[in-house]
Amino acid sequence: MTTTPDPRPPVLPLDGTTRLAGTRCAECGLPSLWDPPRCAGCGGRMRRDTFGPDGTVWSSTVVRVPVPGRTPPYALAYVDLDDGPRVLAHVVAGDGVTVRLPPGTRVRLTTSTDDGDVAVQPIEETAS
Amino acid sequence: MTSDRTAPQRAVTAAVAGVGTSLFGKQPDLHPSQLVWRAVDEALRDAGVAPADLDAVYVGTVFGAPGVAQRALHAMGITSMPIITVENACASGTTALHEAVTAVELGRFHTVLAVGVEKMTDQFAGAIHPESTDIEGRTGLALPSLYAMAATRYQALYGVTDEDLASVAVKNHAHAVHNDRAQYRTPHTVEEVLASRMVADPLTLMQCCPIADGAAAAVVRPHRSGTEEVVVRSSVLRSGGLWDQRCAHVWGYELIRDTATAAFDLAGVGPTDLDVVECHDAFTIGEIVTTEAIGLAPEGQGAGLLRSGHTALGGPQPVNPSGGLLSRGHPLGATGLAQTAEITWQLRGEAGGRQVDGARLGLVETMGGGVAGVDGNACVMVVLERTTGVRA
Structure with a gap:
């Protein structure tokens, strides 16, 4: 079940990190995942910008029912990117276990999935 | 009250x-x-x-x-x-x-x-297919997972338990035993609801309305003044505002709250005046969030209405006496008018074994969603009242 063009935000490798391409209002700073003619918040002009790589999980779930073109189960999270938009991402866990991430979990954008989805993985906490 | x-x-x-x-x-x-x-x-x-x-x-x-x-x-x-x-x-x-x-x-x-x-x-054989022109639909967010996100958030913020979520389905299935037009008319326990297969964590199959x-x-x-009939005290339709990183509430909450405020103001009533409610329980968490957003409970405390029996038949303000979408089934375009039929029968005293005694003021609430970035495609609330037959 696909259509062209793909509405998902482009995932960019940039300076050794993964970022999302989108736009930001030149006047009020509101970020957008689209390329709209005017800011949804204030009507201002939108400029191209990139977002990420880090963010915080707002909420999360695991989809366990069939969806056309996908193989369940897969984990999804709404992620509030730091100074960026709230984006729906697939959760890629290193150990292959598909689980919900608790709200508040810190995550980082990673290479998009084979299906072309925005993807995040939990940031490993390291002792400093 | x-x-x-x-x-x-x-x-x-x-x-x-x-x-x-x-x-x-x-x-x-x-x-x-x-x-x-x-x-x-x-x-x-x-x-x-x-x-x-x-x-x-x-x-x-x-x-x-x-x-x-x-x-x-x-x-x-x-x-x-x-x-x-x-x-x-x-x-x-x-x-x-x-x-x-x-x-x-x-x-x-x-x-x-x-x-x-x-x-x-x-x-459809199962869940409605996500809309592929939508950012989140294309990313695989089937509708149950949108509500599951709200449920996960409520579990983390407000301590809502799996049992609380299941109790919505238990209550509404118990109501539907008395509704001979409903899709499912069998009572179920919390254990049965939680044992049904997982659809989108933490929502199990019996917490999701069936396609119908x-x-x-x-x-x-x-309205014919001076006659006893069911009248429309107010009707309000709104589309959602932006639902983005600035929004602290779960999806739909602010749209339902604002639609309720407008509908109550127009009608000159408040949530405590309602005798009976039919609301959008497409998924169990939906009823909990909705009862809070229309003002039956403070934010984060909607599960308390289930624990106390407040919204069960026999309680002070029954919610979804028909069995709701969870039991009646959810034929999308028909649902809002099925809710309207239920409230109309309730206000006339024609609801049989699921009658709310003396119901005079009722609310219909329906929430339509699926578009990424907004707090709902549309919410409609209609306040209905049985007039006394005395000419105003």
């Missing part, structure tokens, strides 16, 4: 003169027109209205074929008048009702039919 009644901001002018529904459930052998005929015929008989008396029809459907209403209605003699089809996702039927009410209130039309229909088993085939209808005309 103390009353929230204030001076209404408008005079009552529209009445729900008649309602009707098909049976609800998987009915693969029925043509969509057969569903419409059953609902419309019952509504017309209930209202004492002939097809020739109608001035216009508003139709709610989401996946209906082009011309789904005209295809059904011409065969029963409803022709040669404006027939207007609207789509607002799960709130399509209530949107049709809202437009019918508004048309009567403004004097555009006198006697108006609102009808909703959906034949879902022709199109069905139709429902209402006849709206001007």
Whole structure:
């Protein structure tokens, strides 16, 4: 079940990190995942910008029912990117276990999935 | 309870003169027109209205074929008048009702039919397919997972338990035992609900409304002052605001809250005045969030209404006495008018084994969603009241 063009935000490798391409209002700073003619918040002009790589999980779930073109189960999270938009991402866990991430979990954008989805993985906490 | 009644901001002018529904459930052998005929015929008989008396029809459907209403209605003699089809996702039927009410209130039309229909088993075997032109649909966010996100958030923030979520389904299934038009009429325990297979964590299958085939209808005309009938105290339709990183509430909360505020202000009533509510329990968490957003409980405390029995039949403010979408089934375009039929029967005292004693003021609430970035495609709330028959 696909259509062209793909509405998902482009995932960019940039300076050794993964970022999302989108736009930001030149006047009020509101970020957008689209390329709209005017800011949804204030009507201002939108400029191209990139977002990420880090963010915080707002909420999360695991989809366990069939969806056309996908193989369940897969984990999804709404992620509030730091100074960026709230984006729906697939959760890629290193150990292959598909689980919900608790709200508040810190995550980082990673290479998009084979299906072309925005993807995040939990940031490993390291002792400093 | 103390009353929230204030001076209404408008005079009552529209009445729900008649309602009707098909049976609800998987009915693969029925043509969509057969569903419409059953609902419309019952509504017309209930209202004492002939097809020739109608001035216009508003139709709610989401996946209906082009011309789904005209295809059904011409065969029963409803022709040669404006027939207007609207789509607002799960709130399509209530949107049709809202437009019918508004048309009567403004004097555009006198006697108006609102009808909703959906034949879902022709199109889906399980969950509705995510919309591929939508960012989140294309990313694989099936509708159950949108509500599951809200449930995860409520579990983390407010300590809502899996058992709390399941208790919505337990309550509404217990109500549906008394509704012979419902898809599911079997009582279930919390354990059974939680043991059904996981759909989107933490929501199990029995916490998700089933797809269904069905139709429902209402006849709206001007209120006859001095008669005892079900009148429209207010009807409000809104689309959602931006739902983005600035929004601290779960999806839909602010839209439902703001629609309720507007509907209550217009009617001059408040949440404590409601005797009975039919609301959008497409998923168990939906009823918890909705009862908070309309003001039956403070934010984060909606599960308490279930623990105390406040919203069960026999409690002070029963919610979803029909069994709700969880039990009746959810034929998208028909649902809002099925809710309207239930509240109308409740206010007339015609709801049989699920009757809320003495119900006089009721609320219909439907929430349609699926578009990424907004707090809902549409929310419709209609406050209905049985008049006393005393001329104002």
